Amino acid sequence: DLSNAIVAQDEMGRPFIIVRDQGKKQRKHGVEATKSHILAARSVASIVKTSLGPRGLDKILISPDGDITITNDGATILSQMDLDNQIAKLLVELSKSQDDEIGDGTTGVVVLASALLDQALELIEKGIHPIKIANGFDEACKIAVEQLDRVADALTISDKCNLLKAAKTSLGSKIVSKAHDQFANMAVDAVTDVADFDRKDVDFELIKVEKKVGGSIEDSELIKGVLLEKDWSHPQMPKVVRDCRIAILTCPFEPPKPKTKHKLDISNVEEFKALQEYEQMKFQQMIDLVKASGANVVACQWGFDDEANHLLLANGLNAIRWIGGSELELLAIATNGRIVPRFEDLSPEKLGKAGLIRELEFGTTKDRMLVIEECSNTKAVTCFIRGSNEMIVAEAVRALHDSLCVVRNLIRDNRVVYGGGAAELTCSLAVSEAADKQKGIDQYAFRAFAAALDTIPLTLAENSGLDPIETLSNLKAKQAHENNSHLGVDCLGKGTNDMRELFVIDPLIGKKQQLYLATQLTRMILKINDVIISGADDY
Template structure:
């Protein structure tokens, strides 16, 4: 089987999410976000994180430069008792005391945020109008109802720490980003937050657009499959020819080994080689060609030239050289396919009852 080892295409992944030293890709830094509306051609790559949220107050600034984010999992509200309680307010003075007590909680929480040096608050939970108004008055832009998965991605990308209590918030736990901005797009004036120039790492987001949710979901699945293919090439850059060429080359090699075998194993080896020929025949038939004739012709070319890159010309370009057609696949993927198929056959043979004519069955 022909193997080619070459450099991984530089445009396959941004170098920020690809570690060429370890030969791996950090998928945690690749977010695929889908949004219904627009055309599929409007899909774009954003150098940052996209969050399907907006600022909690309409008068908060639409962009924050040199953002220092407090990433919180605690709500902006006074603590609630976990047992049943009853509170009697009998006069206006009692109500005023209760109001001041709640205001003190809010002011203390905001002061802890300001003391840490944060200029942007990202909270997993919501907060009421009172807290929202106080945040706006203190010039602290805030985002609420951010999901747990998105919160973790923001923490990884910005180098911040998720803080469960206001008292634990310190300057070294803040996430850093060069720019956080709110964008509006589409006919429905949908708003999203884009976090760019992340401090810890360069996370990227693919914003998928489509006419309906089914198109968006299918595009997201296709992008994930494509990312996995490129990731496999980074792990192992070797490739084998497509178009059934690698199966035909393997079939020829197995037949050659079977001819040298003088035991009964040669029949199973020939059966294995015959099974490999099914793939190029199926490719030829699906392309409107004569399956057996096309496979025999290409296999003869491989034998005569010794070049295992000749495969089925599915696109009917006039050449059977898969390298010229740029048709190839990862060696790791092809090896896995052959290995798993062989294991399935071995498993079936082990569990199936095979009785030959020479066996004697004792009652």
């Protein structure tokens, strides 16, 4: 289309074409804008939808540099998709905020939000104003949340049994499924070790997650202490030291060197021997000072040569060398020790204390790590994740994160609702019931909201290879008939729909958050009726 084009001439008289349109702002307006947003959201949601639930499928994501991620986690899938649609980006933000607040339910929230938008589209096409719809959805959301409060059960969490089961459920659909028990145990132990049960809070700063490629998922372990990427300085030192008293040193294990420009002249054997003896004596002095303080482990910021290393071994001292500044600090904090700059300053009360230091070896690689456990000061723990390749390790870390979050959420608030779509179904029934009592336009919005809630059990059924419509209508009828809010989709074919029996639970705060966030996002998108994408200015 050349109607916008003008032909101009440059100073040399050569013609060129200016196409005006290119710099123009793009603009969509009114219902058309809203509709196009909803369609964009739908296409994003259709991608994550198939990964919902324990039978959900994994996605493989390839970055522009060719890095590969395999995952089932909604937030991760969305964050790695290269989206240039603004509304699609809002969905990404949505799953991110669910992830930040709750850490779980990131796929569900996107599926719900897009279902709400789909329903809204139908109402818009009936001629209902978007703001009316948004208001109706807000009201319906309130009713749904009240229903959640009503059906929530308080879980006993004083023994670890329930926490374990909950952690296991959250791992349900993740790649680590063969190491379920182990990962669930790791999550529960990690959280309960650092949890403050009086304040009902868990400081995630105290749970470090370290990963190392190699070995298998089953080699992952929880380390109640600190992990250093170091080994003992001499291969013959014992691999395990108990009752450690650690001298944490920033001074080198070296004889004092002649400073700067002075040359050391050695012209005969006697002089060389004298020098050697002098060095030996200096080493011995240092070692004596260390031993006098009562230390049996030396952690040194600097290196030392073979001579010193040998002497340490001969004196029964285990040593670690080249510890980085921050690691040295971490070690000092964890073991309640002081960092000592000179051998003369060593004293028993400055030593760090730990029950156990052991060296980990990794298969055929030369990699080693030191584990410092039973530290005197810190509650910190480290989840040490292994796996045969980077993708597996990364997905295992994400899965662990989910179950850490579930356990933390239960410690914060022990009320739960039931999964497999059971909670959504009971909310849907409650909202439908309320719709019947409404007179105005709100009843349409209520029905639409209820239908959106149904999408969760529908999707779960579909992903598990069940007939979605049949499953949904059966469940609905049963829930209403038996007045039982525990009935959900039997995704794994266990032979019962009772989610309480199967212990498929979701923390109440997580489920509420999903409803709030999805409703808020829908309102936000429905309110936008103008998109102006700025281009270059017109001239």
